[in-house]
Amino acid sequence: MIYYVTPTYPRPEQVPELTRLAHTLMHVPRIHWIIADDQPLCSDVVLNILRRTNLPFTHISSPKPFLYKGTNFPRGVSNRRAAVAWLQENVSDGILYFGDDDNTVDLELFDEIRNTKKVSMFPVGLIGGYGVSSPVVKNGKVAGFFDSWPGSRTFPVDMAGFAVNMKFLKPSASMPYIAGHEEDKFLVSLDLKMEDIEPLADNCTKILVWHTKTAKYKKPTVKINLKQFDGEPKFQNFVNLLKETSRLGMASIESNNGTKPYIIRDRKSYETLTGLQ
Numbered sequence: 377m378i379y380y381v382t383p384t385y386p387r388p389e390q391v392p393e394l395t396r397l398a399h400t401l402m403h404v405p406r407i408h409w410i411i412a413d414d415q416p417l418c419s420d421v422v423l424n425i426l427r428r429t430n431l432p433f434t435h436i437s438s439p440k441p442f443l444y445k446g447t448n449f450p451r452g453v454s455n456r457r458a459a460v461a462w463l464q465e466n467v468s469d470g471i472l473y474f475g476d477d478d479n480t481v482d483l484e485l486f487d488e489i490r491n492t493k494k495v496s497m498f499p500v501g502l503i504g505g506y507g508v509s510s511p512v513v514k515n516g517k518v519a520g521f522f523d524s525w526p527g528s529r530t531f532p533v534d535m536a537g538f539a540v541n542m543k544f545l546k547p548s549a550s551m552p553y554i555a556g557h558e559e560d561k562f563l564v565s566l567d568l569k570m571e572d573i574e575p576l577a578d579n580c581t582k583i584l585v586w587h588t589k590t591a592k593y594k595k596p597t598v599k600i601n602l603k604q605f606d607g608e609p610k611f612q613n614f615v616n617l618l619k620e621t622s623r624l625g626m627a628s629i630e631s632n633n634g635t636k637p638y639i640i641r642d643r644k645s646y647e648t649l650t651g652l653q
């Protein structure tokens with residue numbers, strides 16, 4: 377079984393990113409999706425996506441600790457910690473992989489990581505200043521790392537660039553709240569040695585995962601008083617579309633604030649209600 381750990385938080389891109397990832401994971405046999413949700417209560421929007429996959433899943437509420445509110449605190453740490461704690465309590469066999477919701481994954485990656493004995497590593501595309509972050513492999517063993525940010529790290533790798541066998545997930549496993557050092561300190565906490573690392577993807581020559589990163593979309597506020605549509609059944613489809621857009625976090629709909637919207641008909645723009653008459 378592969379335990380695919382995905383931290384997530386609400387933003388306009390959340391639903392499309394998780395939908396894309398869900399539709400990749402649905403092609404993978406023996407996978408258990410752990411979504412660590414950044415909300416104090418697990419979000420219904422996320423739960424709906426999980427349910428529709430028909431995959432075994434665990435949905436964990438793992439908001440950032442109060443202590444770190446408003447600080448430049450690395451996203452995803454409390455989430456991955458919660459997922460690791462859940463795995464340590466409930467699972468003894470299988471493979472742990474940290475796959476964010478803004479990654480693109482080739483299905484071949486799953487065949488590769490499934491045979492991880494301790495810790496396997498492989499290249500990740502679209503990282504930093506070299507276009508890739510990867511172990512450098514010599515005679516079938518990891519001899520060094522190619523990553524544009526050394527950051528005095530023992531294991532300068534991306535979160536998506538390694539997989540861990542649960543047998544190797546020691547009780548000492550921990551991930552610090554230090555931006556840029558989460559991967560390295562986690563691997564060091566496992567007491568990983570260079571000679572333990574299993575290079576995958578044809579001795580780290582192929583790229584099977586990318587840190588795609590969807591362009592950030594600034595959530596707009598649209599000024600519409602939904603009450604004006606009350607008792608107007610002919611506008612219900614439109615009202616429901618607006619409610620769905622708001623529910624999925626892609627826009628705020630407010631009655632007295634935001635961009636004034638128009639309806640277009642015959643190449644003319646009309647204020648919402650009159651455009652629909």
Ligand SMILES: *[C@@H]1O[C@H](CO)[C@@H](O)[C@H](O)[C@H]1NC(C)=O
Nearest residue numbers: 514515516517576577578579
């Ligand atoms: C990786 O390199 C080693 C040593 O050169 C070789 O024996 C092995 O077959 C290679 N593995 C793959 C999958 O290409």
